[in-house]
Amino acid sequence: MSTRVLICDDSKIARKQLARTLPSGWDVELEYAENGQEALDLITSTAFDILFLDLNMPVKDGYQTLDALQSFTTPVPAVIVVSGDVQPQAIQRVKDMGAIAFQKKPASTEEIHELLVSLNLFSVGEQSSDNVPAVDQSSAAEEFTLNDCLQEISNIAMGRAASVLADMLNVFIKLPVPKVNILEVGELQMALDYSVKDDNCSAVSQGFVGSGIAFEALLIFNDSSFPDMAKLLGVKEQITRELEIELLMDVSSVLVGPFMTAIGKQINIDFSHSHPILLGQHVKIGDLINVKKATWKRTLAVEIVYEVENYQISCDLLLLFTEDSVSTLENLLSFLVEDDE
Template identity: 80%
Template sequence: MSTRVLICDDSKLARNQMARVLPTDWDVEVEYAENGQEALELLSASAFDILFLDLNMPVKDGYETLEALQSFSQSPAVIVVSGDVQPKAIERVKDMGAVAFHKKPASGEELRTLLISLDLFSADINNAQPAVEIVTAAEQFTLNECLQEISNIAMGRAASVLAEMLNVFIKLPVPTVNILEVGELQMALDYSVKAESCSAVSQGFVGSGIAFEALLIFSDSSFPDMAKLLGVTENITRELETELLMDVSSILVGPFMTAIGKQLNIDFSHSHPVLLGQHVTIADLINVKKATWQRTLAVEIVYEVENYQISCDLMLLFTEDSVPTLENLLSFLVEDE
């Protein structure tokens, strides 16, 4: 009898990659859901044996899905597959009923070992996996989809470093990817930062024909709690704020860029971080770099620290000339999956 498997992830690329690494000698029937709500509807309609569940999704995320499954009389074995590798995230999903956690991108060999250890799969050379609907042409994935997924993985790596250092839990969003004119960029930042004044650090990166700027924007209301978490007890001066900005920027941006570079197989060189603005409006920040940011491919991630008034917005702003090279690199990445 076939094992019924449901793969739930908002990323088409991630769903495809997950299907690819399932054991090829597994008699399995695979279906897909793009978010937790879709998964719950499918699970309500028919029985599945295993659910591979992402955490960061729109509509209903992985945590909400796990919570809803607790009221099901019969639910599948849930294996969370996520880029969010924070120890507290792994602990939470297991407390909520997940039988295991597997980091993105999933490894075929590691997944096989995990499934065997959980008694969810046993090798049978007489069973061949039936046809699984997998997108094989790289052009089926858009630049935005590919960049969003590798950013999602990098986001989780960076958050884990910060979470372990500060002993906190970082709430992670779904990264957004858009090509924006400078006016649209200001509107996007106004919407996500939601603060009358903010401070920002900027750092440039370049490698293999790709150039971009990493912009980390902090709401000024974040400074007191940032200082508390970093063990700073003295009065918060502008000089101390600058030190805090640089420290947190290094903690977040460094691991993020390492994870991006590893996925793209690029060693990025970088400039020193610089203070772009302090206690300024988003409009002021945009004006500083208006000539540079006429039209840019933007990746945006909003990090929030649970139970603290700390929020920062990380944006990667790629030059327009970098887009064709990035598309080419990402197409090879998909083909290698």
């Protein structure tokens, strides 16, 4: 009898990659959902044996989906969370909410095979050369955009960086779905005005370059974040402008360093980088934009908003790629997709 498997992930690339890691020849009926609500609707109408569930999704995320499943009176599938969020608290939370296992992204064929066997969800005897899991047809390589690819590798890198910051501060970091867009400088200011809710903010900038790709990592802190950040870091003395800069640099290195390491590992590039610099302190977003207006003009932007649960700490991490880098990125990431075929 076939095993009914549901893969729930907002990323077409992630759905395709996970489908391809399932044991070759496994007799499965495979379906897909792009968010937690779609998954719940499918589970309500159809019996599934296994649900592979992402955490960071729009509409209804993985946590909300697990919470909803707890109230089901009908049988629910065995839930395996597959996510780039590798914070220890995230892993423990999903298990407390009913997930039977956690697997970090990107998962290999060997990892998924071993996990399924250890959970008694698959055995070698179930393999048949006549039955191969169907790959999500909506995820054909030619349909992948640069935004799709960049969003997924940023999602994985975001989780790695958040785990380092969470360990440093002993907190839980709330993670969003990364936003990827090509923006004119005016559109960039509007996006930042919406994200940075305080009147004033402070920012650190650091340049990266490698294999024909150049970009700037910009970390923007709401000014209201400093008191709680100092508290979490055990700072007792009065918060001066000099101490604020020190806090900015410390958190910037903790977030940006692991993020870039994870990005570079996924696309096989060792990026060279400049020293981080203070771009502005207690300034408005418009002032930050004016400093770099001539440089940015039109940019491919990746935006991630990190928030610390139960604290007034919020910061934006932006990767601002040069126009010349876009074609190089497209070629590089298309090869990655082709290699996955």
